[in-house]
Structures are given as structure tokens and as C-alpha cells.
Amino acid sequence: MIMVQAAGFSDIGKVRKANEDCFLLNEPNGLYVVADGMGGHRAGGIASRIAVKTIDACMTVQSRDSSGEDETRPPEEQSSAAKRLLQGIFAANQKIYEQSIADKSCRGMGTTVSALYLTDNSIITANVGDSPIYLMRNGEVENLYTPHTLLHERKKIPKSLEGRFSSGKLSHILTRAVGIRSDVRPNIVETPIFKDDIIVLCSDGLSGKVSKEEIRDLVYQNDSEAACRKLTDMANQRGGEDNITVIVVRIVSANGGADKSWFGRILGIPEWIGSLFGGK
Incomplete structure (x- = not known):
């Protein structure tokens, strides 16, 4: 079993008239989600709420796999827990897309999704869009997501548009979102x-104003709830042009984590290899 200290907070910001972000903390199931909606006439808020509720419902219905079948799977194959999380995102995509077709006021709506699912042995993250997921471990920051933006995927920019947009603008143009098409491809x-691992999920209303190094420093200096508040305040102090949402999840204890981490660091080998020795 693992123990966590988690908190989440969402703020409308200083400019927007509505908060189209939505987040979930389902600590009994180890599930945490941030969704940043987009679309006219509050449709973005509808999309983000559908995404969060659908993923939560799907993951709640499906119990965690304790049969041990994942222990012998090849390293490159997804675990059953990861597959369940993906199925939740697929279901959310279908619901949002169907509602956008049925309701003209929701036409074209969509949302980013960044999700964290904790099992006894692993951190599983999935994302669509540009809402970051950061892992703080041993004082360093690692991305656990892939930004689906034109800045990150420059090869998708039509040649006729090259040079017409700054890097700042390209970073806000999404190449993927949940609900805008009949299918979706999460990472x-x-x-x-x-x-002592710390995972932070947030919308770009925070990451666009506060660097991941500043986020790291604040979450190390504060408990989860205080870190959420202080990060939100910092984003608002720097303009608060967008909605701001953040979740901080701190791993208080984990089975065999200390031994496995020590083993990998001492021998200088990848952690997934070290995890095969010296602990469950």
C-alpha cells in the first residue's frame, strides 16, 4: 500500500469571466485529473467536466488488477492499469464529441486532459493537450507528459505558415484535444x-506563468495544500490571464521504494532495472 498527501485548487484568474478548468482528486482510487476546457459560450467548461466525470466513473467501475499478471509482462507492454486509464480517456472523448455534434452551442468544444493513476508499484500518467505533469524526485524535475502543441510538433506546421507565428503563439496552438474528433491519441x-516522489498536474494558466523550477521549489518548501495556494497566488500576481488549476500529490510512503531507489542510484543503472531487486 502507498500513502499520499494530496491537494488541489482551481481559480478563475484575473481576466476570464468563467472557469473552464476542472479537476479531480479521487484519493481512494489513486486517481487525479486536470482538464482545461476550450470552446465558445462556456462549452469548454462543459467539456472539461464531462472528461473528469467520465474518467472517474470508468476507473471507479473497474477494480484494480491484483492478480499479478502484469509481473511477467514485457517492459515495453502497457500494464492493465494503464490500459484502463486509456479506456477512460477514450470514453470521455466519445461523450464530448457526441455532445458537440448534438448540441450546436457546444459545437467544436474540447478539453485537455492530464491524468495521474497510482498503483502500489507505479506512477501512471496520461495526457492529451498541453496541461503539464511534473515529477519531482531527488530534487530534480521530470516531464511525465508530452505537449501536443505546434511548438513541440513543428513538423506539423504548414510551410505556408512558417515564420508567421512566434514561439509564444505556437505554444498555445494545440495539435490534440479530447472531444474535438471521433478518436483521440493520448500519450x-x-x-x-x-x-518522497511529488507529482504536480496543472493547467497552462499556471505553467505559463510559473516555471517548473519555481513549482519544484514551492512544493518542496510547503505541504500540498499550501503549495497549491501559493502557486495560484504567484500566477495571479503575474497577470492571471487564464484559469489556474493545480494538483500536488506527495508520496508519503511506498512499498520498498527507499531500497529500490538506493539500489538504482548506487549502481548507476536505470530505475526500472533496479526495481527488480531489493524490494517488492
């Missing part, structure tokens, strides 16, 4: 879980 990451 997913699985990594071993260790005691």
Missing part, C-alpha cells in the same frame, strides 16, 4: 513509484 508514461 502515456509508466514509472516506478518511490517514497
Whole structure:
């Protein structure tokens, strides 16, 4: 079993008239989600709420797999837990897309989704869009997401448009979102879980104003709830032009985490190899 200290907070910001972000903390199931909606006439808020509720419902219905079948799977194959998380995102995409077709006021709505699912042995993250997921481990910051933006995927920019947009603008143009098409392609990451890991999920209303190094420093200096408040205040102090949402999840204890982390660091080998020794 793992123990966590988690908190989340969402703020409308200083400019927007509505908050189209939505977030979820389902600590009993180890599920945490941030969704940043987009679309006219509050449709973005509808999309983000549908995404969060659908993923939560799907993951609640499906119990965690304790049969041990994942222990012998090839390293490159997704775990059953990761597949369930992906199924939740697929279901959310279908619901949002169907409502956007049925309701003219919701036409074209969509949302980013960044989700964290904790098992006894691993951190599983999945994302669509540009809402970041950061892992703080041993004082360093690692991305556990892939930004689906034109800045990150420059090869998708038509040649006729090259040079017409600044890097700042390209970073806000999404190449993927949940609900805008009948299908969706999330990115997913699985990594071993260790005691004292901290995972931060947020919308770009925070990441666009506060660097990931500043986020790291604040979450190390504060408990989860205080860190959420202080990060939100910092984003608002720097303009607050967008909605701001943040979740901070701190791993208080994890099975065998200390031994596995020590083993990998001492031998200088990848952690997934070290996790095969010296602990569950």
C-alpha cells in the first residue's frame, strides 16, 4: 500500500469571466485529473467536466488488477492499469464529441486532459493537450507528459505558415484535444513509484506563468495544500490571464521504494532495472 498527501485548487484568474478548468482528486482510487476546457459560450467548461466525470466513473467501475499478471509482462507492454486509464480517456472523448455534434452551442468544444493513476508499484500518467505533469524526485524535475502543441510538433506546421507565428503563439496552438474528433491519441508514461516522489498536474494558466523550477521549489518548501495556494497566488500576481488549476500529490510512503531507489542510484543503472531487486 502507498500513502499520499494530496491537494488541489482551481481559480478563475484575473481576466476570464468563467472557469473552464476542472479537476479531480479521487484519493481512494489513486486517481487525479486536470482538464482545461476550450470552446465558445462556456462549452469548454462543459467539456472539461464531462472528461473528469467520465474518467472517474470508468476507473471507479473497474477494480484494480491484483492478480499479478502484469509481473511477467514485457517492459515495453502497457500494464492493465494503464490500459484502463486509456479506456477512460477514450470514453470521455466519445461523450464530448457526441455532445458537440448534438448540441450546436457546444459545437467544436474540447478539453485537455492530464491524468495521474497510482498503483502500489507505479506512477501512471496520461495526457492529451498541453496541461503539464511534473515529477519531482531527488530534487530534480521530470516531464511525465508530452505537449501536443505546434511548438513541440513543428513538423506539423504548414510551410505556408512558417515564420508567421512566434514561439509564444505556437505554444498555445494545440495539435490534440479530447472531444474535438471521433478518436483521440493520448500519450502515456509508466514509472516506478518511490517514497518522497511529488507529482504536480496543472493547467497552462499556471505553467505559463510559473516555471517548473519555481513549482519544484514551492512544493518542496510547503505541504500540498499550501503549495497549491501559493502557486495560484504567484500566477495571479503575474497577470492571471487564464484559469489556474493545480494538483500536488506527495508520496508519503511506498512499498520498498527507499531500497529500490538506493539500489538504482548506487549502481548507476536505470530505475526500472533496479526495481527488480531489493524490494517488492
